[in-house]
Amino acid sequence: MAFKIGLLGLGTVGTGTVQILADPAQRHPLVQELELYRVGVRTLDKPRSVELPATCLTTDLASIVTDPSVDIVVEVLGGLEPARTLILQAIAHGKHVVTANKAVIARYGEEIFTAAAQSGVYVLLEAAVGGGIPVIEPLKQSLCGNRIQAIIGIVNGTTNYILTRMQREGGDFSEILADAQQLGYAEADPSADVDGLDAADKIAILASLGFGGRIKLSDVYCEGIRQVSAADITYAEKFGFVIKLLAIARREPLPLGIDLEQLQIRVHPTLIPHPHPLANVNDVYNAILIEGDPVGQVMFYGRGAGAGPTASAVVADVLNIAALLQVGRSGLTHTDGTPLLDPLLACSHQHYCAIAPMAELVTRFYARFLTQDYPGVIGKLGTCFGNHDVSLESVVQTGLQGNLAEIVVVTHDVREGNFQQALAEIRNFDSIHTIPSVLRVL
Template sequence: MSKSIKLAVLGLGTVGTGVLNLLNDNLAELKRRSGHDITITHVGTRRHRDDIDPNICQESDLMAIVRNPNIDIVIEVIGGQTVAKEVILEAIKNGKHVVTANKALLAEHGNEIFALAEQYHVHVAYEAAVAGGIPIIKVMREALAANKIDWLAGIINGTGNFIMTEMRDKGRTFEDVLTEAQALGYAEADPTFDVAGIDAAHKLALLASIAFGIPLQFDKVYCEGITDITLQDVTYAQELGYRIKHLGIAARRYHDGQQKEYGIELRVHPTLIPEDKLLANVNGVKNAVLVNAHPLGATLYYGDGAGAGATASAVMADVMDLIRVLTVENHGHHVPHLAFIPEALSDTPVLPADQMQTGYYLRLQAKDNLGVLADVTRILSDFGINIDAILQKPAHKQGEVPVIILTLPVIESKMNDAIKKIEALDAITAKVVRIRLDELAS
């Protein structure tokens, strides 16, 4: 039996307008897929807009909208964490299902929000919070439900990926590309969340909880941005057969020779990837997430990670799922918010940063003296760090030489200690540049 589903959209920025446009363009298709009429009856906006359908009520009082008994689903796309949190909690208490694109809010307050939703028997859907139009949340919660996910790695911030791509392809500096990214609308006037890695860390916290069945723990994500990446390092990495990408990585760690995991790594940082790997060839503003699961193996999910169309697509996909819940007797059964039933979430600890394990790219600035390289390699050996490759460039700048060393994976604390020893050598004239390295699956 056909039912009329009434939606409220809170926020009429890029995403909110995109949702209205998508519904207007694809209304017939959405009705064919759902079997029900879908109508946006209210929008929350601070100023009246003449380009909105006059049949839609424009309202500045967001609380009045979420308390309206005639609204079935609330779509929150206002952003931020204060007002958005208040209206989402109020919507839940009023029995409304919620769709949100707010990764920062969920990463930092999702445990509270999801617990309240369980209490009131409603659902909070958030596909648009990670990787835009790529359906990575649905894939991990549903399509990979029979698998044990061992690790995932993602390019989950389009601004950072655009900057790294331009630096590599066109030999441009970070500052130059950032200015263009702002002009193109890829980066905000204050780009800190993007270039410092905070946006990617919010998204990684969500992906990791879904992958491993752990509570959201944004505060334990190691976060490093791309502001210190130089054109020099991009060039040297290419000479060694690598590309630098800004990645979010979540991985189970196991005791040697055992299946029992002892911790989980959550880290966001620039990463050297072999140039023939799939993630190394994701360019521009595109996003991609590589998931390694048992027994399926590695699978890659690629597409637009932002923009009105991509994000609206993810928002409306969540709406369609919630319509099915609303129109099944007793509201049917839903996939748990974090993929695992709440009482089964794991207490596996997130490892501190000094226990992370990766390979490393090290760039040293050294005096062109006999025996310097031998001293450096001895120090690395003393800490059990194995060298994979060495690149020594011609001497310049008063007899100084750049030396680039690639290492095999090692615990970060050992690398920290080794770098201190190396920097203490008289022949080392600058701080050691360190970029992590991962041999990711194809």
Template sequence: MTIGIGLLGLGTVGAGVASILASPEGRHPLVAALRLQRVAVRDLNRSRPTSPPAELLTTDPEAVVDDPGVDIVVEVMGGLEPARTLILRAIAAGKPVVTANKAVIARHGEEIAAAAAAQGVYVLIEAAVGGGIPIIEPLKQSLGSNRIQRVSGIINGTTNYILSRMAAEGAAYADVLADAQRLGYAEADPAADVQGGDAADKIAILTRLAYGGTVPRGAIPTEGIDQLEARDVAYAARLGFVVKLLAVAQLMEAEGEHASSDHPLLDVRVHPTLVPSTHPLAGVNGVNNAILVEGDPVGQVMFYGPGAGAGPTASAVVADILNIAGIRQATGGSGGSLDPLLAAGSWRTCSLVEGSLTTHRNYVRLRTRDEAGVIGKIGTCFGEAGVSIQSIVQFAAQDQDGGDADAEIVVITHEVLEANFRRALARIEALPEVESVAACLRTL
């Protein structure tokens, strides 16, 4: 049985998919049953190193979806529209979909999953998170017997490359970003990566899979690395930490109306984080990604590998195609009934915890006058607010335009209620000896 593939997009990932389908030798035998039927591109005349035959190309993506010879629609064009509309159009036509589009799934995943369930077709999304790292299917199936307590990870290769370079070379953020853009690791407009939006899309997807319910993408607290200073990376290293942009989804101890296994309360967030140098995520460098899953009874499991690029992402896309193709062959093309683990719809309601009720360890850098008693006053402010200090270190102030500070005091707290921590910071900022709270980061 030959299975026709309709490809929406022939950029980096789309070209990678087309290359795999064109060279089935040495791969799983089912790859040979996949035939590229139609391909949607933006520009027919664009020069491409390799390309499917010209007669397969069209600038009309709806023609790809509607082609009767297309059995599976593969969406790798990116963006919210027309990708969302085309995915829904394919579902309405009874065609399964494979997509690498984390933005669409993070924002419209519930709508798409409901449409797919109603129509009895699959929408598979392995390539949407982690590039070539298999994390979607393990969360849906292999770890399905676990109570997931926490999912945390480095899931944006651009920011990890920048932070790795800053740590290794002591380089400034802006300089490393410019290099990353020249090397093709960062887009000309890097906002989605460096401001944390890409990682927030991905953790929204992982949260839904790990905890069985959707959380609103726009409500996820998100902080990127674009305001990070090289001195904080350097201070972190001197204190035994590395700085990583982490995306985290964590199960909270629920109370009151949320004290039900059918309504878990979650802390979901994206921010730069000081990671102890002995932690499994600390050694993940360059453009690599890693996701650490903590569950009961499995314990800790880490998934590591290349998080982007033509090869890794195309590998995940074709793996999803093979999943669907295998089902079609096993059922003689009818598709059969949906496997609930493979389809993985929501099965309970999740809520995000109020930020002030979360607990974290924190790193704070204060610019102060170098006067006797300053550290004592800062410690008193923390203590009166119920914040326990793990360490407090004073450094000579580095040159900085403006301000009269001649010392920098770095504090790392023990785990503390966020409301108490913010109350302490407000008191510290009011001290006449303190010029500014120059940096405030989370710490594992």
């Protein structure tokens, strides 16, 4: 019994997928049952690193998603359109879908999953987060008995590469970014990565799965790494921290008398204490830490991008669907005729998760100030923070820059709203020259 695959896109991930299917030896025997039936590309005459029969290739992508012979559509085009439309067309034509497209799923996930539930097909997306790292399926299946408390991830390889090099070499953000672009580790337009947008897409997807509700992407607080300087990395190191871009989703403890549960969901550069398992995740590696009751902390680590890892995740999803088809688990219906889907694999959530405003976040802060009038300014800082209930763990004069003194403050756990109010006042002090960086501490 062969399963016919319609592949949309023959870029890096598409090529990696073809390579696995063309070389099934020593893989799961089910790989041999996968037939690469149609491949949709932009142009037919481009040189390719994989050989495919000319009859297999087409530039008419819609013809693939509507072809009655195709069992599973694999979408590895990237970008919002035509990916979204093709996925919806495939679903409408009863195809199961495998996608690596975090941008489409984070924005149109509910439209897609609702359509899939109506059509009785699966939409799997292991490759959309963490490349080859198994995290979506483990979250859906292996951890499904847990009450998920938190998902904390290093989910963007480009920013982790840049921060790791800044840490090792002491270089500044812009020079390392330029070098990373030359080496192919960062895009010509790096915004999706360095401004945290890619990480925001990914944490929205993970949070939706982990907390069982829809997430509005606009609810995800997002701050990139452009403001992180070599100086911050050095001071963080002295205090026993490394700086990583973290994507965090966490259940908020409920205040007394409130029964609406809220989530925090946010992406920002974060100081992580050295012994923390995420602190040792370097270069382009990704890792996702999940905290659940009763499992405690589990972490998944590996390469978060690249042809091989991402294709590994794509093929796993294809094989999972092929296994469903092989045992006739597809096309079943409830007694009322509605499609019957595996409750762990299918995910169509009905409600939106309530997201707590950032002002209510309770966290530690690190802030760096350039000041005149040292040491007098320390008293003023302390008084202002104190007035806003911001308790300080340490205040250290870290250096002099010309006639300016540099002061680094680390707080205890404080309410973000209070901290930001204090900061707004401090910004107007005559003795404050600038506040070059404000970072949160895990």
